[in-house]
Each structure stands twice: as structure tokens, then as C-alpha cells.
Amino acid sequence: MGTHLRENLLLAALKIVRRFDRRQPEMARLGGPTIKKILAISCTAIGDTLMSTPAIRSLRLAYPNAHITLLLNRTHIPLFTNNPDINETLPYDGGYKRFLRLAVGLHRRHFDLAVILHGNEPQATPLAYLSGADFRFKLPNNNQFRFLLSNHETIQRWEDFGHGIEQRLAVAVLAGGRATDRTMTVVTTEQARQRLLARLENRNITEEATLVGFQAGASTVSRRWPAERFAELAKRLLADNERTWIVLSGSRNERALAEKIATLIDSSRVWVAAGEPGIDELPALFGRMRVLVSGDTGPMHLAVAVRTPVVALFAVSDWRRSGPAYDLDRHQIIQKWRTCSPCLSKRCPYTEPPCMNNISVDEVEEAIREIVLQKRGNALTTGNGPSV
Template sequence: MSRVLAVSLTALGDTLLSLPALKSLHEAFPESRIAFLVRPPFSRLYEESGVADEVIAMPTPSTKNLKGCVTLARMYQAIARFSPDTAVIFSGSPDYVVPLLRLAGAKRVVHVPNRHRFRFLLSNRALSPTSEWDVREHAVEDRLRAVRLLGVKAATEPLTLPVQEGWKSEALAWLSGKGWKGKQLIVFQLCSSNFRRAWPRERFSRLACDLFVESPDAICVLTGAPDEREYCEGVREMANDARVVVSAGELSLTGLAGLLSLADLVVTPDTGTMHLAHAVRAPTVSLYGLYDLHRTIPLDDVHPHIEIQRFPPNHPHSKPEDRDNAGMQFIPYEDVFNACMKILAIRSSRLPISELTA
């Protein structure tokens, strides 16, 4: 195979969880040209980090209206221009990509999981355990299952995203404008795409104030998407401290990656920013709701990280139909504060990283 297209057309976290599989493709086929098809908001992140020879950016269209059909035609044209002979579709991507790949000339197309309407067009069309998710395993393994169907001997590895100097420069310029003097940098990701993953904002506000008592020279940055800025501003007002600043809508995604790579502490729910923090080796305290945290925890012990999950008594959990965030509400403030203090102690060399497993 000479031209391989890897497809991940879902959220930021899903594309980041595909990085170990993408690396395995490069190692297995060093002479092949490998492209990565992702949504436009993420294209610059992967272009500049060099994780693929080419990045193709396409939105995920609706197939129920004319505008969506036009976008679908453009996606076909973009795939046809690359002219892949092999394609691997990572989990979560829409199944309608399969016929587009075949029409564009791909002779081998694999997709995990393969239980969908276009299975008959796949090279792995047979229903078998090798073409299914295994919810007992890490989500990275779902992506590796797909590349193994191409004969790749892929080992499970941590997420790794090479941080570019330009990303740090953007973050440093922004921080300088907020009065940061190079002291401790604390980052809070407040929101998630799913309400069930949100930790109460009054606890975030209290956490910032209490951490300032321990680290009076620190600055606390509240990150988020542009449409989350109002929520972030509400937390900043609750804290009522000039050392709490809001970056939502002011940093690009690559600038956010640069910011996370500079941080002494990142506190985040299970969201795309959490995976990005893990990929750039940021020290993290990750807060999990009522679902399987073993699917997305970091796979390395090189950077300090602590995961916190609590189950309320007599509460159903790990079910998609749950509509509350009882799991996040049940995470005690004291547990998060103590985890933050442990991470900061490790960052300042007052504790060895081995203390995280003690």
C-alpha cells in the first residue's frame, strides 16, 4: 500500500485517542503517504504537529438536506484527490464514509466497529470479536484493533502530541497580557459537551481561592470554547480575584495546547481538553462522572496525573440514559483539593512522582 487514509470525524478527544494508531501506521508503512481526515477545527493542530503526511479537513455533513449532500460531495472530492488505496476508519466516525472511500478507489477499507449498514463494503465485513469494541479495554485499543486488521503489529501506547514552539508563543503572549510573571500556572477546564460531566462551578471557584492561599503568586486560567465564555465569566466573578482570568474564545486550539503544556496543574472533567492535556504531558487532576474511567485514563506514568471518580450510593451508573450529573456532584471538594496539592508538590519537587501510586 502506498497511500493510506486514516479517518476520525468526531470530537477532539476521539481524534486524540487515534494518535497511537496513527503512529503505528507510520511505523508499519514508512514508505507510504498517510493522510488524516478530521473536522476543520482540529486540522491545524495535526498539520503543525506533523502526526500525518497530510491533513484533510472536512465537516461532518447531515445526510438529510441539500446542504449536507453538497458537503458530502465535497468530502468525496477531497478523498478522491488524495486517492487512497487503503483506508482505516476509527471508531465513532460516520458509516457513510465507507461508500465514499470505495468510490474514491480504496481497495481496502477497515472500520471498527463494523456493525452498520455499509458493512458489506468493508474488508472486515465478517462479524467477529476483532471488529468490535471491547468496553473492558482502553479506548485507544479500539483504534488499534482497526490498524491490526491491516496486519500492523500495534502496541498500546500513551497519547503523544509534539508541542510546537509557536503554540507556546501564543500562550505566553496571551499570559503576558494578563499579567503573568512566570509563576505557577493553574488551568481549569470548566465545561464539557455533556452536562453529566460537569463539576459544580461554585466548587471550581472555591478551589481557585484555596489554591491561591497555598500559591499566592499563581494565576488561574479558565478555559473553554467561545460559547462557554459566559459560564467561565460567572466562575471568575464568583471567585472575585484578579488572578482568575478567562481564556475561552481568546486562544486558538493550538494556543490552548501550548497553554496546557506550560501548566503546573490542569483540573478538568472528561472532555477533549483533558485528552489534549494528557497528550502534551500536562499534570492533571481529571474528574469522572458515572461511566467507565478505565476507557480514557492516561496510559503512562511519565507525567503526574490523578483521576477521581465517586459513585453515589444506590444510583444507577454507566448508562447512556442517565440525565443527571450525580456522579460529579458526589466528588468531594476535599478530594479534589488534596489531589491538586499533591500534583503541585510534585511539580515543585517536594514529592516524587511515585507518591501518586502510594
């Protein structure tokens, strides 16, 4: 059965169900003690879920005794299990294959409130409704399933918001959440830290080594800086200081790209870490780095969360919406322009997008130097390695 046919059948079925739904919850309950079970949905990429953590904290502040369940991508669960604002995590596998089973499982938990902080449609809004929650909030709310939301009347689009964290915080406020800052929450456990230290020792990477992280992969080709430029940058940094190590981070799917860059660098002080550390070790890994060079990626957000300085490379996307959202004095952001009109973004036809090619090795190297010179003191107080 085709995806569009499934979506149309789901839409038709839910319109019938909604017509006979007699629930009329009192909005005055929001923010009060009768909200005992909360479903938070943030089931897309790592960076998206990290950006949802301030909104979850907002809900925790408003509902200190509520049981908060986070529905998220199955593979990301270990990264959020120890978040102090979350009581429980549930896996989301995407698509329609397990949709009905998941909907039934959510309904049996008797949620009072459901918030969609960031989720794929057409599944996210129907799941929030089928959970049985009296209140359901989502922004933007301009999709065809908005009739299932408690905030369906005033339509808001992505263009009505600034940074992604602000969009999520706006959802939390609709749900009765309290004011909080933009700081993302991620926890490094001692067990994960020790496993990471063992990996470093096995590679003879000492405590005195300066780790410079490269996140070359990205969710779309349009967000990738060319491999050859990463390699050239690495050669310069390695030649400048014998204590410097290059760490090529990424997922298993990005390992081939990382190995290509390592081959181009041709140095013994390169660790191809892509796909190797467990996901729960990543906060410790990025926390150990002196700086991370990355495009618009989840690892970039993870580095920001553990207060590691980043050199963030942007062209297709706007850093004001998806870049570092706080501690801006700690980071260096390079924003270039879109070279194609219209920009195809996720469907970019180029192996090496010309917009990312506009970022030179010289300016990235200069940005790294700027971080090293100006943030030397911060590096010693945040658990990062010594400066380059």
C-alpha cells in the same frame, strides 16, 4: 429530506454498488510497499483525534514511505498539521450537506488503504468505501454498513475493547500497522508558543506564576463538575499561595460558563482563557500549567499529551476507557458511580448531575496536593510552571 430517509437511501445504493464490486485485493499486500496512499479517518472531537495519534504512528512505522492523509473535524486541523506521522489533513464538516462532494474528492486521490479510527456513522464507513481504497478497516464493526469493510465477518463491539487508544491500535494492526505504545502525539510550534507567552505577559502572568487549569465545560452536561465547586476550589488555592493563577480554559461556547466561575471566584488572579488562544496555542497553554482539573474532555487528553498532570473527574464515563492511558503515576483520577438507573448520559436531565456532585471539593484539593508533593521534580523537566 429527513436524516433517516437519507441514511436508508445511502444504504440501499451502496448495497447495489457493493454487489457489482469486483475488487479482490490480496491481504498479503498489507504492511508492504504497494500501500502508497493511506486515508485515516478520525473526524469527531479533539480528544478522540488525539487518541487516534498512536494508531497513526503505528501505520507510519509499517508504511514509512506512504502518504498518510487524516480526515478530521475542520476546526481541529491546526492542532494536527505538524504531526510528523501525517502528510496531509483534510476537513470534515459532518452530516450529509457536503457528503457527495467529499466522497468524490476522496475517490480522486486513489487511496490504497482506509482506516476509520473514530468517526460518526452513517458517514464514516461509506466515505471509506467510496474513497476507492482496496482495504477498509474499522472497529467496532457492528453497524449496518459493515458489509463495506474488509473486516466485516468477525463482529466486535465497543465492549470488546478496553481503552479507546487500544481500540484504535487494534484497527491499525488489522491494517498492517506495527506495535507502538499508547503515547499521544501533539506538536507545539515556536510561533504558537510565542503567541501564548505574549498573552501571558499582557496579563502580567510572570514566569514564576503557578498556573492551575480548570476545564469546567464538557461535551455533555453529565460530565461537568458544578461551577460552584470549581469556584470554591479556586478560592482555597489562591488563598494558599500568592503565586497561583487560575486559568479557565475551554471553547468559545464554554466562555459564559468560565465567566460565571470567574465571577464567583472574584479575584484578579483569574484568566478566563476560554475561546481566546488559538487552537494551535493550546499545547503551549496546557504545557505551561502545573496541573489541570477536568472532567472527561478533549482538554484533559491534551494535557496528558503534553505531560501535564491532571486531576480527572469521572462518574458517567469510565476512566479505564476514556481517561489517562499512560503516565498514571503522574495523574490523579477520581471515579464516582452512576446515580441514575438507567443513566441517560448525553440526555442527562439535570443541570448539575448528581453523580458528579458526589465529587467533593476536599478530595479534588487533596488530589492536587498529592500531585504537587509527589511530582515536584517532574514539573521542572517538562516545561510546566513551578509547583504550587
